[in-house]
Amino acid sequence: MPTKSASVINTLRWMSLCGCALVCSSLSTVFAAVPAPLSEERLTVAKLPAPTPHWVWIFDDALNNEIDMRMFLYDGDSGRRLGQIDLGYWAMTAISPDGKTTAAATTYWSRGNKGTRTDVVEFTDNTTLETKREVLLPPKRIQGLPTFFSLAFSGDGRLLYVPYLTPAASFGVIDVQKNAIVGEIDTAGCVLAIPGGPNRVSSLCENARVLTVTLDSSGKEVSRANSEPFFDIEKDPVFVQGIPSNNLVWFLSFDGLVYEGDFTGAKANIKAPWSLTQGSEKGVWRPAGVQIGAINAKLSRLYVAMHKDGQDGHKDGGTEIWVFDTKNHARVGRWPMAAAHLKPVVSIQISQDEKPLLFGATTDGEVAVFDGLNGKLIRTEKQLGQTPWMMFNP
Numbered sequence: 001m002p003t004k005s006a007s008v009i010n011t012l013r014w015m016s017l018c019g020c021a022l023v024c025s026s027l028s029t030v031f032a033a034v035p036a037p038l039s040e041e042r043l044t045v046a047k048l049p050a051p052t053p054h055w056v057w058i059f060d061d062a063l064n065n066e067i068d069m070r071m072f073l074y075d076g077d078s079g080r081r082l083g084q085i086d087l088g089y090w091a092m093t094a095i096s097p098d099g100k101t102t103a104a105a106t107t108y109w110s111r112g113n114k115g116t117r118t119d120v121v122e123f124t125d126n127t128t129l130e131t132k133r134e135v136l137l138p139p140k141r142i143q144g145l146p147t148f149f150s151l152a153f154s155g156d157g158r159l160l161y162v163p164y165l166t167p168a169a170s171f172g173v174i175d176v177q178k179n180a181i182v183g184e185i186d187t188a189g190c191v192l193a194i195p196g197g198p199n200r201v202s203s204l205c206e207n208a209r210v211l212t213v214t215l216d217s218s219g220k221e222v223s224r225a226n227s228e229p230f231f232d233i234e235k236d237p238v239f240v241q242g243i244p245s246n247n248l249v250w251f252l253s254f255d256g257l258v259y260e261g262d263f264t265g266a267k268a269n270i271k272a273p274w275s276l277t278q279g280s281e282k283g284v285w286r287p288a289g290v291q292i293g294a295i296n297a298k299l300s301r302l303y304v305a306m307h308k309d310g311q312d313g314h315k316d317g318g319t320e321i322w323v324f325d326t327k328n329h330a331r332v333g334r335w336p337m338a339a340a341h342l343k344p345v346v347s348i349q350i351s352q353d354e355k356p357l358l359f360g361a362t363t364d365g366e367v368a369v370f371d372g373l374n375g376k377l378i379r380t381e382k383q384l385g386q387t388p389w390m391m392f393n394p
Helices: 006-031
Strands: 055-060 069-075 080-095 101-109 117-125 131-137 159-165 170-173 180-186 190-195 200-205 210-215 221-226 243-245 246-250 259-263 292-298 301-307 319-324 331-336 345-349 356-361 367-371 376-379 386-394
Touching: 055 180, 055 356, 069 101, 080 159, 131 180, 159 190, 170 190, 170 200, 190 210, 210 376, 243 292, 243 301, 292 345, 301 345, 345 386
Parallel strands: none
Antiparallel strands: 055 069, 055 386, 069 080, 080 101, 101 117, 117 131, 159 170, 170 180, 190 200, 200 210, 210 221, 243 246, 246 259, 292 301, 301 319, 319 331, 345 356, 356 367, 367 376
């Protein structure tokens, strides 16, 4: 007859065997339920569909973290964000005349915001949003809020102009096909690069003149000429944020004068100005913002962000958008932002079709989409970047 201790030992052995059986049974159930391995995943690059007139590139200055600026591609019809290009630190961008390429002049540091500095122009394919190539730059490009002329393609897309400021002013010339810098043009006292056809570049000067440089086929200077002063630099300066439209560029003054310039000739031709304001509006209403105006050439319409905060409030944004006929200079629309429950707009852009959409970025970072014919608000995007202060048509 087994002893009491032997009985306890046998019982423990039995429990151990049962536990093992249960564990083995559970494990077999678990392993039996494991699905077959997933097939290998292969990464691909999608292509964007054909662009529509209601696409817009929205440049985000990202003022909360300037080393991470971006451009978003946005569809005004669907309200969808279609893609994004990362831009680095205080980038300047330009879209090629055929719309196929975005160039970005930008800066990187080896340790994020310090370390070895690298300045570069990156060329991105606007079909896949892949960066295809780059050109190294000297560390002296313009850095600031973007304009259409802080980086610019020639009219035929063959050359790219990169303004420099150290504070000495000049611009580099990049041959896009050769993917190389082919020259530097001194523009002492004059800044930015305003393209005029395939072989001319103009710059705004501190004496209120326009310097125009004519280049040869290799991007070297052939001649230069200065215009007469076209605005009062002390009493009523112009915004450098000119508005390109076909072969013309429109400049607005702080007090609301409109200067229409043709920069395709060997010397800039700028017409006598006309005023955005009449009667009691003069000296009260003025343009304001970062991208202060936009033109739809097909409809001959000029859209301007306007405010009443005085001449020193020229960066505060517009509480209204005014619409003008560029042929007879008459105001044909006046759209208060308060009526749409929006903050002042600091940047506006208009599509180039006959049923246009107007895009407006507000002081709190919203992007509003309006009917460009009647000003009706269509939708508002509340989180389309931090500071979306520049917009480009594709």
